[in-house]
Amino acid sequence: MLHPKYRWESLSSDVKASRLLADSLDISPLLATLLVSRGIGNPKEAELFLSGTMKDQHDPMLLSGMKEAVPRIRRAVETGERILIYGDYDADGVSSITLMIYLMRRLGATYDYYIPHRTKEGYGLHIPALEEFHQRGFTLVITVDTGISAVEQIAFANKIGMDVIVTDHHEPPAVLPEAYSLINPKLPFCPYPFKGLAGVGVAYKLAEALLGEQTPVEWTELAALGTIADLMPLTGENRMIVKSGLASMARSAFPGMTALLGTAGWSNGEVTSTSVAFGLAPRINASGRMSHANRAVALLTAESLDEAEIIAEELDVLNKERQLLVEHILEEALLQLEEQAGRNDLPRVIVVAGKGWNAGVVGIVASKLLERYYRPTIVLGINPETGESKGSARSIPGFDIYEALTECEDLLDHFGGHPSAAGMSLNCNKLDDFSLRLNKFADGLLNPEHFVPVMQTDLDCSLQDISLQAIEQIESLAPFGMANSCPRLLIRDVKLLECRQIGKDGKHLKLLLGQNGHTVEAVAFGKGELAPLLSEQAVLDLVAEAGINEWNGSRKPQLIIQDLSVSHLQVFDYRGSRNPAAQLEDLKGKLMNIPACGTGNPAVVANHSSKFLSDCDLKDMAVWVYDKEVGVIPGNTLAKAGDVNEVRTLFVLELPESSEGWSRMLAEFSMLERVYLLHPMRSSHEIIEMPSRDHFKLVYSLLRRTDMSAFKEDELVSALVKRTGWSKRMLELTLGVFEELGFIDRDSGKITVNPTPSKRPLESSSRYRELGLLAEMEQMLLRARVPEITEWMLTRIQGAS
Template identity: 55%
Template sequence: MLHSKTRWHSPAADPDVVAGLARSLSISPLLSSLLVTRGMTTPDEALLFMEGGADEQHDPFLLQGMAEAVPRIRKALDEGEHILVYGDYDADGVSSTALMIYLLRYLSASFDIYIPHRSNEGYGLHNHALDWALQQGVSLIITVDTGISAYHQIAYANTLGIDIIVTDHHEPPELLPEAFALINPKIPGCPYPFKGLAGVGVALKLAQAMLGPDTPEAWTEIAAIGTVADLMPLVGENRDIVRRGLLSMRESHFPGIRALLNVSGITMSTVSAVNIAFGMAPRINASGRLDHAGRAVTLLTTELAAEAEQLAAELDVLNKERQLVVERIVAEATAQLEATHESGSLPDIIVLADTGWNVGVVGIVASKLLERYYRPVIILDIHPETGMCKGSARSIPGLDIYEALSSCAGLMDHFGGHPAAAGMSLHRDQLVAFAAALNQYAASVLSPEHFIPAAAADAEVSLAELSLQAADELDKLAPFGMANPLPKFIVRGAVIQETRTMGQGSKHLKLVLQQDGCLLETVAFGKGALAELLPVGTVLDVLAELTVNEWNGSRKPQLMLQDLAVPEAQLFDLRGSADAAGKALYLKEMLRPYSGSSPFHAAAVFQSERTAVQSGLKGMSLWVYDNDGGISAIGQEQNAAPEQGISLICLMDMPETPEQLDALFATFSDVTNIALLHSIKEAKERLQIPTRDHFKSLYKSLASMAASAVPEREVLLRLSRQSSMSMRMLSRMLDVFEELDFIERNQGRIVFVSQPAAKSLTASRHFVRLGEVAEMEQYFMESSLSQLHDWMLSRRLGAS
């Protein structure tokens, strides 16, 4: 049994509303239900969502501050003022800066740009940058994707005689800076109807305010990149921006975008929001994480194809370096966490800090630890000389990390961000108090349920419903991203018809699932190790996305596995493994993430004469079969261990009697997984289910060779040479003959009884016993996994 890693839940759509919408729009019930569960219950709402329209676009002058900003920029243009675009180093900040460059080029402005270095300067406006701007003759600064929290810096700029127009989308603080104009849809009282714009979205609105209908449509390509990369909700106006941007990008004339698509392995004609998120955005971000974001800005704004190709290749190399750096820090952070919390009890908010943790990637590290431990995580890099810490936070639903940071604002030099992600800086002397204050806040907000990850599904369906036509129809819901994820479906009771691994190092998993005659391929990236847990015939529940697999002109539906569950107890066939103990430990670690909310415990059972095997079974409860037909724990600690609650039993040796097997089932009545790790006896050494012919043949042989007393060992050797039966089998058959008075045994010698009384073989207790033990051995040694599973199930039911 494998428990799913997440709790699956799917909304229940009103069937009458679904049916009505399907009729009105002539769409399938599946698509109709997806629209309804996403809030589109009327034909007009559904059509606007699927096809877009002017209703998703809003007047830029509805943004508070826009009416003041536009005349100030026009004045700067008329009077030849030097303008500075002050940006940020992430993909949204890079996109915002690039879009503003295109606007100022279009307006023939005199301008320069400034993006702070992530590691050396950190986020936001800095006074030394303002001093530099003054030296360059700057009299107007336009911030993009930053500035809303820069109260003191903007006050300083005012003393220098520099006007600042802030365009930002981050959460505004209580005390707003006294800038010339503040443009942010989240400012209290701002009448702009859509609050979810990215920083580049706000920059685009400024461009539209300046140019009106002359705003180039191609600029939506830049806006789409930043919107998707910054994980903004793809609903409302963001959906319109990204949809238009993708449409333009498929025929992009920007050398930088074309080169970036090419180096990311993305086909221009089919580029999607998912491609931006996982292909383009990481490479843009790599520039600001490991180098300076200016390189990415140059890529997006260059007019030279050769330069674009060179810059795109450099970003690709940086991204590969970034991946290696992330892997190292994740390993170090994990070790630090587990060393400080050996008991396994984790804080509500994980706060980890160390020197040498590249501040450019700590946000990614936080995300990876959040995924592993499912709780808010803050990762900070400590400057070895100054002791200053710069870090990033990632949070789970249920805890607004920006609010959490606000509750201990006095401990930090600076912070800012969103409910799900934030950045901060503080001195290392404040780290202990910082972590304590955050966890005190979390204790008042979070409950145990918040730490159980949930996965939202769109519907529970059959495999037959997930057709190629359905996959094509889902495209009407694109672009997919935050607040409009790619639909996920729950399929229950599918049977695995094929299991195999694929990719370099067998890293990925491919299954063929069957349900009611329908077959569907399912792919799980990075889950190749699960192949051993999912043999053919396993009944499986899956949470998956529906995609189209295109190869050599052929198109077919394919599932992308997100999570899985095996609702029935499982039997893992690892019989004859060369390193049985190593396999047991490996299996234990593989199953642990799929153990559900209960603690995971594993036990190993072996024959009493093989106690040396226990040294290789660290962390497992150890048991031996005993001579009385039962099993018993080894050591005082094992006797104290609960018999219930064992999730995995590893049979290092097979039981020698059915009673031992029954005792095992009686002792571990709730076990959900059994691994067969016993050795396989050679055919010559196995028992055979006894037949009358076996005994008839043996009787004749004994009559000829044991008319007078003969050593039993000699008899067995001669009999084994004459038949295909093992010495073990022949010895047990002699037990039957002795019990029936067909032979006599005396001091290791055998003599044949020439005229015994007629007796039935079935009257022999040894005959019945031999049949039972031989049957069990045959199942454990020779049968298929399904045959052994069914037989063990019948024994288990009998034992219970």
Template identity: 60%
Template sequence: MLHPKYRWVGLHREDSVASLLGEQLEIPKILASLLVNRGIQDVQEARRFLQGTMSDLHDPFLLSGMQEAVARIRRAIEQDEQILIYGDYDADGVSSTALMICLMRHLNARYEYYIPHRSKEGYGLHIAALEPFVERGFTLIITVDTGISAVEQIAYARAAGVDVIVTDHHEPPETLPEAYALVNPKLPYCPYPFKGLAGVGVAYKLATALLGDHTPAAWTELVTLGTIADLMPLTDENRILVANGLKAMSYSSFPGITALMGVSGYAKKATEEVSSNHVAFGLAPRINASGRMSYADQAVALLTTENIEEAEKIAEDLDILNKERQLLVDRIVQEAVAQLAEKEAEGSIPHVIVLAGEGWNPGVIGIVASKILDRYYRPTLVLGIDPATGICKGSARSIPGFDMYEALTHCKSLLEHYGGHPSAAGMTLQREQLNHLEEQLNRYAEGVLREEHFVPIMQTDLECSLSDISLPVIEQMEGLAPFGMGNTCPRLLIRGAKLIESRALGKEGKHMKLLLSQNGTVMEAVAFGKGELLSQLTEQARVDVVAEASINEWNGSRKPQLVIQDLAVPHIQVFDHRGSRYPVNKMNEVRSNLIERQSLEQHMIAVVTMEDSNALKNYELNDTPCWIYDKDVGVIPSNTAAFKNGQSRDDIKILFVLELPESPEIWHKMMGSFSALERVYLFHSARDKQEALHPPSREQFKQIYALLKHQVTAPVNEEELISSLIQRTRLSRRMLVMTLEIFEELGFIYRQMGTVMMNQAPAKRALDSSRRYLELEGLAEMEQILHHAGIPQITQWLMTNQQNVS
């Protein structure tokens, strides 16, 4: 058995609605079902989702404050005022700033831009940063991806005679700044129908309000970059903007984007457009590296330069910065995990994890928080402490069910500044408030989080079989792209596929490749980052997988392929180490791997063997629960570790079989007593085939009885008789001894003092009326299976016996 990493939750699907939608749109039902799962149930909405164009975008003037913002910018341009664009250092903020620069250039405005330094200044507007521009006579400030919480800073600008237009998408605070115009779809009074715009999306709406149909189509590339990087939902108009932006990126009008795609390894193929994955994992990290490791100005320069040579130089610099960022993240993650281990040693892992360290670069702690969350699945805050000032700047990442912005609002008296979303946030506070923050957050979490919140959930779109996943179906699914937040690539649940082959893939075997079979359909599957699971998969296991369907193109050939997101083996598994030269040494090696790499605890593992076992005599097994076979109850504890469990077997998941019992009855009682068993590792020695038992047949018994009648006309020596029968029947000595015991029980022969005599007038009795015959039948089956059968046959035998016991 192999447990999935996630709890799989199937989306509720109305089959009748999907069937009707499929008929109306003339699309396959599987595609219609995926649309219904995305909340799309009528034809008009479905067509807009599948075929939406730029003309389907919402009117920008539906945004509150847009009318005032447009009028003020036009007046500033007419009067040749100096305009300051004030942005943010992340990829959304950089994209927003770059788009606003493009707009200012287009309008021939006098402008400059400013982005604060992440670690030296932190997020948001700062009076110290505004002062030089006020002194130089700037009269209009336009914020992008920031400003909605800047009450004091905007009050300062207003008092100095400077108007501020805020364009933002972050959660508005209770007290709003008194800006000239606030443009944010999340304002409680804003009637804009779509609340999921990124900061760059709001900036783009301002551009379209100013330029109308003359807005350059290429600017959707910047919208795409910021929207994907900031994990905004790819639904509604974000979907339209990103779809158009990805197409434009294939032949980008921005030298910086072209250069960035080059250093990130994107090589355009004739049939391949830029995908949301290319942006999320190739472009966005390198744009973010600028603000994380240095000044974000580099990234802004990259996106706004019109010189390809300059773009290529900056792109190379950002690529180097990104590699440095990766090394820095790895180091801080190690330190953070060590710090959390100390907390865990003092108790359990807290509901909300708060970790802080001196010198931790505030530019990368958000990534560290994400990695800690992925490992422990707890809301996580990671903060860098300035040792000189004691100021802590942090980033938070959260799980569904725990609104991080709301939680920080609950603790706002401890914070100097905070902002963000339900799933991610940033904050600044003094060092002496750290412990108080951790305490308050965990008290708040106790009233919000329950046990089920700590199990990560993976939503599956629909359950299907391998035969449903054909090339045409996959091509139709691609019509749902671009994929991302709010519109994930369809996750398909396939149950009971047979594992034909498995092997490591990539450097150091970090990935794995599987070959799956189901009802005659065979399909390849890859599982990235799951190479460690190879040792937990057995030959021909029946696996359940959640996977995304893709098309594997190689040498002109195209075939379906699964990209596995999670997998499970729902049945007991058997691992074959039969006949190992040093079985206990091998068992200890396997046990260490289970404890160290698979996080199993010692008490979950048990060894079972015979009472007079050499393994028990020659090896120290006191640290592992050891049980010996017992004919009455199956097994009984034999060492301190087993007794320590109070003879409880309910938590034992792993069983090491060092020796087989004397009878199948004992085996079945033993297996039945370990009710939670998931895996069986066989270490018993292989029995010599010359001593093998065979399932008895009536013809075989008739043959032996006929030979006895012919040979035993008078009392004969049993050993001599057995030697003769071995020559005539080719059966093992054990088999013939048990046969004689059966004949004796049935009254066909007499055995006395080492001799055998025939009963000349035996009563007629059926073979299966002999208890010894039934024992031979069961023992032969058990030995044939456990000594000589392959792992698939042993697994099926154990599963059948488990079902019979239950």
């Protein structure tokens, strides 16, 4: 078996509504089904979703505060006031700052911009910065992607004569700042129909309000970058903005955008939301995390490609350094968690902190811990000199982390964010109270089911359905991202034809899948560790996204696997390994920490006097030995302390001496999910085959031809081996059948043929029946292929149950 990482839940499908939508818009039933399952069943809404453009956007003047902000900015431009653009250091903030710079240039304003240093200052408006710009004669501040919580700072600005226009998209606090204008679609009194704009989306709306139809279409590139990077829903207006921006990026007017795309590996063709999310956003964010976000702004405002390429290379280097730093902090955080508690005893909300941890990357570490443990996670870096802790939070559905932080606001110096992600700062002396308070708040909200991640699937289909035409229809739903993910296809009962690890350190899997005569190639990114858990011709259930693989002019369907499972017992073939002890150690190291193995304990099984038990280091594994009467008995202290029903993974070091021993063993290990065959292969002179009735007649006739005196058994067996070509072991077992039937007598190592035996059928001999079963077992476990062994074992298990 292979356990899925997620609990799969299919989106509801309304066949009638899908048919009506398909007829209404003249689209394929597949596309109509996908739209309806996503709640877009109204023809007008569906047409807007599929074909909406920037012309279908809402009037920016519907945003509360816009009618006050526009004339104030125009007045400032006309009178030559100095305008300060104040933003955030993440990709959304950088995109917003950049867009406002282009806006100020277009308006002919006198301006400057400021982004606080992520680790030295932290998020939000800061009074010292406002003071500095006030002394330099700045009288108007426009915030982007920040400011909605800056009550104290904006009160200070008012006091010294600076007007503040806030453009933001974060959750508004209970007490709002008394700014000249507040522009945020999430304000409870704001009538703007679409609430999901990114910070840069709000900034873009301000530009539209000031420029109208003269707003350059290429500015949507900046809006798309920030929207995707900040994980905003790609629905409604965001979808239109991102579609426009991605189309423009392919022929970008910004040298910085072109240079950054090149650094991320893009050369030409379509730019996708994935290109932005995994290529551009991390490099933009690396500037603010590892240095200062001003370098990212310098890139996006560069006027020549030569200048842009130099800065893009800088950001690429910073991103590589960021990746190394994240891995280092992640290792320390995992050690800290292991010291706090075992995995089963993790708190409902994880809080870890470390001295010297770079506050610029703790959010990434929090995301990685959440992915591993699937529970709300907060990671903080502690300044060893000041004791200040700055951190980032990532949360799961059902737990609003911003609401949770609000419950702890008396402990916090500052906080802000969304239901799924937030930032905060507090003194390190308050960390214990902070963790206790968060977990107490979580006690009333989080149940065990919250800690099992859910993956929604859009369609149940077969490999036959994965055609180029179907994939092209699916791609009409792009751009994909938050709230509009690439459709996930649930495909059951697919046979694994080929599987190999690819990429650096075998990090990924490449599979060939088959079903009812149809084959499709698939890639599972980041799932290379599952290779030892996928047996030959295993039957898979999987959730995948469909794409088109283009290579050398050839186009063919390809699946991108998101999750997979195997629901049957699996058998893995390591028979005849030259060094089974080393093979066992290697497999243990690969398997024991993989969540897909599920719960339960691994074990090995061998014979009583096995040399493997002395050759292998089995101190940390339960050892069981074959027993003909009860199946298996404990072979070490771990087995004695354990339970056969807890064994999910079994390593077979040796075969038993009887088929009954094998059958009873399988019956005892009733919860087996995977069996690794490491037993040695028998030499040809030891192999047993099920003799036919004619074979028995041949041996018996050879015995009758001898005189009736007693023969030494070993001499007789040697003679019969030469005459029959059978193995010595098989002949010895055959003689046992003759003995049971009364055809021969055995006494003190000698054999005498009975001249007048009673006529008894072969089938009446228990040894004959055992010989047949033993031959079947050994033929199967020594010679058969894994699929045949798997089917045979499943049959035996079902028979035993």
